[in-house]
Amino acid sequence: MSKSVADHVVRDRLWERHMLLARHGATAANGVNRQALSAAEIAARRELIGWGADLGLKPYSDAAGNFFLRLEGRDPAAAPVLSGSHIDSQPTGGKFDGVYGVLAALEAVQAICDSGQTPVRPIEIVAWMNEEGSRFAPGMMGSAVYAGDMALGDILPVRDAEGITVAQGLADMAHAFPDVPQRALGRPVAAYVEAHIEQGPVLEQKGFSIGVVTGIQGKRTFRVSVSGEDAHAGTAALRERKDALLAATAMIQALSAAMHDDEDIVKFTVGRLEIKPNAPSVVAGHALFSIDLRHPLESRLRELGDRVTDICTANAGPCAVEVDELVTAWPLEFPAAMQDEVRGAAQRLSLRSMDLPSAAGHDSRYLHGVCPAAMIFVPCKDGISHNEAESATPEDLCDGARVLAETLMALAGR
Numbered sequence: 001m002s003k004s005v006a007d008h009v010v011r012d013r014l015w016e017r018h019m020l021l022a023r024h025g026a027t028a029a030n031g032v033n034r035q036a037l038s039a040a041e042i043a044a045r046r047e048l049i050g051w052g053a054d055l056g057l058k059p060y061s062d063a064a065g066n067f068f069l070r071l072e073g074r075d076p077a078a079a080p081v082l083s084g085s086h087i088d089s090q091p092t093g094g095k096f097d098g099v100y101g102v103l104a105a106l107e108a109v110q111a112i113c114d115s116g117q118t119p120v121r122p123i124e125i126v127a128w129m130n131e132e133g134s135r136f137a138p139g140m141m142g143s144a145v146y147a148g149d150m151a152l153g154d155i156l157p158v159r160d161a162e163g164i165t166v167a168q169g170l171a172d173m174a175h176a177f178p179d180v181p182q183r184a185l186g187r188p189v190a191a192y193v194e195a196h197i198e199q200g201p202v203l204e205q206k207g208f209s210i211g212v213v214t215g216i217q218g219k220r221t222f223r224v225s226v227s228g229e230d231a232h233a234g235t236a237a238l239r240e241r242k243d244a245l246l247a248a249t250a251m252i253q254a255l256s257a258a259m260h261d262d263e264d265i266v267k268f269t270v271g272r273l274e275i276k277p278n279a280p281s282v283v284a285g286h287a288l289f290s291i292d293l294r295h296p297l298e299s300r301l302r303e304l305g306d307r308v309t310d311i312c313t314a315n316a317g318p319c320a321v322e323v324d325e326l327v328t329a330w331p332l333e334f335p336a337a338m339q340d341e342v343r344g345a346a347q348r349l350s351l352r353s354m355d356l357p358s359a360a361g362h363d364s365r366y367l368h369g370v371c372p373a374a375m376i377f378v379p380c381k382d383g384i385s386h387n388e389a390e391s392a393t394p395e396d397l398c399d400g401a402r403v404l405a406e407t408l409m410a411l412a413g414r
């Protein structure tokens with residue numbers, strides 16, 4: 001039997017590329033700050049183009065700033081198999097979140113080239129624009145526009161903290177690469193596979209190097225606005241006060257108790273609380289807080305999220321409350337046949353895999369609506385991510401890239 005494509009995956013080359021890309025936006029604390037469409041991202045793309053050129057891969061971009069490196073197939077007219085993730089990061093991000101998916105795809109494609117095989121379908125490595133949503137909100141802009149879930153016109157006017165628009169950022173990116181052709185959005189895709197660090201502790205704790213991702217947990221976010229009345233902290237009678245801060249904290253306590261589950265599956269977070277006028281001697285007349293609620297089961301997420309307004313109202317006291325739902329992203333399950341591809345590839349390579357859902361959102365959420373999609377997880381140290389201390393081992397990264405190479409070759413056709 002001939003060598004499998006996975007045997008051409010080179011651990012040290014894959015590791016070295018992570019270290020090289022991490023120079024673009026490197027922070028003093030050994031992390032990465034590489035914002036979407038920034039000079040650091042431009043430099044990182046330039047490096048990817050160079051590595052791709054050595055393999056004869058052609059670079060492309062599109063109107064949403066997504067970036068592709070294409071390996072031609074035996075049938076160039078066939079819809080390509082896409083694999084990648086993102087190379088933008090949080091302001092205090094690490095070397096692996098997103099980058100791994102892009103570099104694992106590059107390594108897999110290089111392994112396929114080095115094996116002397118040419119797949120039937122083209123394979124395209126992709127880096128989606130602005131997955132993190134830290135410079136421009138919301139995140140996953142590039143994949144959402146690609147999938148048709150967001151309109152290009154809706155993202156172009158979005159501004160960063162300095163007032164620079166996405167449109168300007170896209171122009172900067174295009175200007176940096178005058179030779180990279182722009183293709184139309186929404187091209188057909190045969191399949192999408194995204195490799196990613198788990199960003200959670202399960203694989204490491206259970207001793208598996210490969211996670212077959214079953215789906216992505218759902219998320220509902222809310223904005224709760226509580227209106228009371230500003231009053232003098234010394235003279236206003238307590239029984240006549242409309243203290244918006246007291247009402248908001250009562251709501252948060254009641255919500256937190258209602259969302260508690262002994263299995264620790266429900267994820268309930270109030271990450272923002274703003275009060276006005278926020279002065280030590282004034283009863284707060286207004287309070288605003290956020291709710292981020294996540295669960296892998298649609299029925300449970302539906303039930304819990306639908307209780308938010310009632311719980312807030314019941315605990316508003318003398319204040320008025322308004323609840324707005326901002327994001328409703330239901331849990332999704334990747335097609336069983338795609339999970340089987342990943343599981344089967346791991347088995348053929350004698351790598352132990354376990355099934356698990358993704359607790360975090362990924363670009364594959366949007367690609368799932370475009371084509372059959374799958375994700376491969378590898379462990380990261382202590383589950384730490386969105387942190388400069390994010391860490392993974394060369395062995396685990398290599399195992400994931402080997403599974404990816406086998407999966408891509410199978411999907412693209414031998």
Ligand SMILES: [Zn+2]
Nearest residue numbers: 086097098131
């Ligand atoms: Zn990511």
